[in-house]
Amino acid sequence: MGYNSSSSLNEAVRFHGHLGPYLILGILAGNTAVRKLKSGKYFNLYVKVWGAYKKPKSCLIDGLQLSTGATYGKGNIEKLKGRSIWIEVTNLSNSGRIRLSLKESLVAELKAANTHRAAEVLAKKLYKIKNCAKIFKLSPVTKINNNNP
Numbered sequence: 001m002g003y004n005s006s007s008s009l010n011e012a013v014r015f016h017g018h019l020g021p022y023l024i025l026g027i028l029a030g031n032t033a034v035r036k037l038k039s040g041k042y043f044n045l046y047v048k049v050w051g052a053y054k055k056p057k058s059c060l061i062d063g064l065q066l067s068t069g070a071t072y073g074k075g076n077i078e079k080l081k082g083r084s085i086w087i088e089v090t091n092l093s094n095s096g097r098i099r100l101s102l103k104e105s106l107v108a109e110l111k112a113a114n115t116h117r118a119a120e121v122l123a124k125k126l127y128k129i130k131n132c133a134k135i136f137k138l139s140p141v142t143k144i145n146n147n148n149p
């Protein structure tokens with residue numbers, strides 16, 4: 001199931017080139033979205049990410065591609081400018097949609113992890129988190145067609 005075993009973590013690090021907290025956050029956010037939307041990986045979903053334009057924040061995007069299977073090659077992931085990190089995933093078969101952002105406590109931890117070593121320690125800690133509600137703010141899954149009753 002996705003990227004929640006250490007062998008897959010190694011795979012992610014091999015692909016991305018280093019272990020960092022934003023890579024892990026992308027993996028966790030994508031896993032959470034795919035699970036909640038029941039969209040499956042790769043084709044039946046569309047991912048938008050705001051506020052991850054520059055490194056290290058943009059490392060998030062590689063994690064998202066690994067966990068959702070939405071890729072730049074297939075054109076079903078898109079990065080947009082924004083002041084804070086915000087991820088939106090849409091299930092293309094039923095228009096179910098979920099939005100994730102980072103909790104303030106996590107943003108503070110990310111800011112504090114400003115050395116290579118601290119970033120790696122934080123990445124490993126984040127990877128062990130089972131309940132993603134501890135780090136992400138999730139909006140309920142909505143159907144686009146039901147937004148305006």
Ligand SMILES: [Zn+2]
Pocket residue numbers: 016018020023056059
């Ligand atoms: Zn990175």
